[in-house]
Amino acid sequence: MSCSDWAESQLAEIELLTSMFPTQDELQITDQLALAELRDYVEGSASADSSPSSRPQFFIKQKFDTASMERTDVVLSCAYPSAYPSVLPEITVRCAGLSRAQQTQLHTDLNAYLMENCQGEVCVLSAVDWVKDNLQLFINKSLSASTASKKESSSPRPQEVFSRIWIYSHHIYNKTKRKNILEWSKELGLSGFSMPGKPGIVCVEGPHSACEEFWSRVKVLTWKKIMIRHREDIPLDRQGEDSGAIESIDSLRKFTGFEEAMFDPHGNRGNHMDLGQLYQFLNERGCCDVFQIYFGIEGK
Numbered sequence: 569m570s571c572s573d574w575a576e577s578q579l580a581e582i583e584l585l586t587s588m589f590p591t592q593d594e595l596q597i598t599d600q601l602a603l604a605e606l607r608d609y610v611e612g613s614a615s616a617d618s619s620p621s622s623r624p625q626f627f628i629k630q631k632f633d634t635a636s637m638e639r640t641d642v643v644l645s646c647a648y649p650s651a652y653p654s655v656l657p658e659i660t661v662r663c664a665g666l667s668r669a670q671q672t673q674l675h676t677d678l679n680a681y682l683m684e685n686c687q688g689e690v691c692v693l694s695a696v697d698w699v700k701d702n703l704q705l706f707i708n709k710s711l712s713a714s715t716a717s718k719k720e721s722s723s724p725r726p727q728e729v730f731s732r733i734w735i736y737s738h739h740i741y742n743k744t745k746r747k748n749i750l751e752w753s754k755e756l757g758l759s760g761f762s763m764p765g766k767p768g769i770v771c772v773e774g775p776h777s778a779c780e781e782f783w784s785r786v787k788v789l790t791w792k793k794i795m796i797r798h799r800e801d802i803p804l805d806r807q808g809e810d811s812g813a814i815e816s817i818d819s820l821r822k823f824t825g826f827e828e829a830m831f832d833p834h835g836n837r838g839n840h841m842d843l844g845q846l847y848q849f850l851n852e853r854g855c856c857d858v859f860q861i862y863f864g865i866e867g868k
Contacts, residue, residue: 569654571619572610578648579610581690582624588693589628597626624648628692632700640665640707642699646692653690656682661699665707674699674706730820732760732773732800733783734858738793740768741839745789746828753826756782761829763846765839769862771855773821776801798861822853 569577582603589595597603602622609620628644640663647658659682661674681698682691740746741764749762749770756778760771772782787794804815831845843863850856859865 571650574651574654575606575610575620577653577690578624579606581692582606582626585626585628585692593629595626595628597624599623599625619650623650628696630696630700632703640703642703644692644696644699646695653686653688656687657692657695659692659695663703663706670706674702677702728804728817729776730774730802730804730815730817731776731779732771732822733779733796734798734861735770735772735783735786736793736795736797736862737768737770737791739766739839740764740770741766748789749786750826750828752782752785758782759821759823759826761823761827761849763829763831763841765833765841767862769846771823771858772826773823775817798858822855 582597585595599622602620602624605620605622606624625645625647628646630642630644631639632642633639643662645660645662649655649658656679659675659678661671661678663671663674666674678695678698682695686694740749740762746762746764753760753762753772756772756774758772758774758778760773761769762771763769770786772779783796802815802820804817829846829849830841831849832842834840834842843859847856847859850859
């Protein structure tokens with residue numbers, strides 16, 4: 569087919585759709601200029617060498633009856649590629665009764681149907697009919713998924729765990745990495761600290777899933793050496809030893825917020841921290857025992 573054949577087929581289909589869906593509530597053409605350009609091109613008012621620069625786009629709005637005896641609003645958003653109907657149109661279906669996943673599956677199945685049965689032919693009406701015939705199936709799937717979700721939400725929640733992970737790196741110099749560490753800890757609601765320089769130390773604490781997410785992001789950056797040197801995982805459904813109160817994430821934190829901690833940088837490049845000050849920093853927060861885990865010696 570030539571460009572003029574494509575344009576004639578497009579205009580003929582739009583005129584057919586206009587006669588079948590005569591009101592704005594049923595058919596809404598969003599770009600009247602594109603339609604005018606298409607008509608001028610087909611009728612010869614425009615130069616044969618200048619094909620339409622815009623693509624016709626429109627909405628078809630329908631109410632379909634479902635098994636629940638309710639009427640469901642469905643909107644088909646349609647756009648013609650310049651080579652339509654030699655290629656399929658761009659059709660998006662919106663229906664409040666479907667989840668996003670169900671709408672994605674509906675689009676996949678609809679395109680497969682059109683590819684198999686309507687390739688090379690105008691097919692918007694076929695798409696409308698297919699949606700009408702198959703919508704109930706997708707609504708049923710959506711309702712089943714919703715019921716399953718409710719059952720899942722009513723089942724016992726998995727045990728929540730507080731985690732604290734101590735990360736060791738050969739060095740932390742790069743400004744972008746340092747910025748990422750600060751931003752990611754804030755985004756994930758983690759407290760702790762990072763000590764740049766050589767070696768580099770990072771401690772994050774908070775919900776187990778957030779700590780794991782933080783580690784998954786950090787470890788894939790380019791490092792000479794990085795590892796989790798120590799970790800603490802504490803289930804939250806047990807009673808506190810002293811008060812008998814149920815512990816919470818915040819009650820187990822040893823740090824307030826997250827900070828980049830500097831301890832009297834020295835050395836030729838100013839990249840070594842005063843480990844004595846680091847020990848005091850850890851001791852004040854009740855976690856000085858990790859100093860020996862990091863460096864193999866007792867701090868003082």
